[in-house]
């Protein structure tokens with residue numbers, strides 16, 4: 172089995188390192204942050220990801236998995252080097268900031284002591300791989316051969332372990348015969364299970380990833396655009412989405428109307444694609460994604476407006492109970508979280524906002540320390556003039572509306588994720604507002 176180095180131990184890299192060990196390889200995870208390395212070495216995952224802590228502990232115990240800050244040692248030891256570092260949105264434009272990918276790739280190339288395969292997994296703008304090949308050629312020591320290929324990752328937060336061990340597809344971009352064979356050995360188990368392998372050139376592999384995210388984002392903005400038609404026409408978008416979903420060409424997934432998409436991937440990836448498409452002269456793709464982004468950001472404003480309307484035209488000194496801070500359930504990630512965005516916008520308008528999230532309280536507090544944080548649903552809704560359900564955690568869907576109604580000052584709920592049982596909440600005395608649903612169900 173090849174020895175594997177994984178550079179970057181965030182959501183992607185930590186999960187990938189643990190999964191590669193689970194697939195039977197010897198693995199070293201590398202990060203420049205000593206705190207992360209220390210935590211992971213001690214069996215602690217620095218973020219919330221279901222199933223990962225258990226698998227990490229199991230893999231550390233096998234002796235196949237370790238973590239280090241020593242990139243030279245790790246690269247000198249391994250045969251396959253995965254680049255799993257972040258590509259955040261640049262601070263001054265929609266472009267992706269490639270400094271970490273470039274630094275990690277250059278570090279690998281520089282420290283190679285024998286022939287190696289560098290495998291990019293990070294989400295990058297199309298054309299990056301070709302530039303990185305030039306960087307590798309300039310850095311690699313004499314007498315050592317290095318090949319750079321792209322193998323994008325499609326994992327979802329909250330399902331990262333499952334997605335990595337059982338991928339929907341394995342895309343191998345820019346490989347030669349020997350490097351394709353090597354990666355087929357790395358992924359032998361999922362391939363044997365039936366994961367399809369797509370072998371393609373470097374730019375196609377880079378584009379598959381961003382196009383997948385752009386399509387998912389488009390699907391969400393499509394249903395949110397239709398939701399506004401439903402509202403105006405007195406139709407119910409949740410029923411409509413179910414009916415659409417029965418068509419196998421459409422499918423039901425990613426048709427949940429509501430507050431829209433956020434997180435560390437979809438928003439930045441569509442913006443980076445918009446930027447790159449423009450650079451390449453593909454103006455129509457860019458214009459389409461601009462609309463997708465605008466519809467998405469408009470959903471946040473819409474929920475803010477609904478909350479203001481629920482408080483009679485102003486939220487100044489009104490109490491707003493916010494259920495949910497994470498950008499989606501089963502994660503503590505609040506990067507570009509629509510929920511926190513709405514909570515913060517209401518706070519800026521003078522509302523007293525109390526937020527409760529089952530997992531993301533701490534991460535939310537460090538990003539938005541000025542909001543108040545509760546430790547239970549009850550505490551968040553106590554005395555509230557309006558309650559907003561902004562992330563669809565099971566705990567909120569299971570909550571007893573009768574019990575909660577009694578705690579509020581004014582039992583008005585805005586279900587911004589379309590998952591509450593509207594009839595049950597109305598029956599319990601709540602004024603119920605849903606996105607894309609008529610004010611009162613006929």
Ligand code: UDX
Nearest residue numbers: 324325326327328425426427431432433434436498499
């Ligand atoms: C996404 C892609 O799914 C994954 O393949 C890629 O590798 C990384 O980006 P992730 O960011 O973990 O994964 O979240 P995802 O489950 O895709 O959800 C993205 C956002 O869309 C969330 O904010 C979610 O609440 C929202 N969403 C999703 C909707 O608003 N409606 C839906 O129907 C589905």
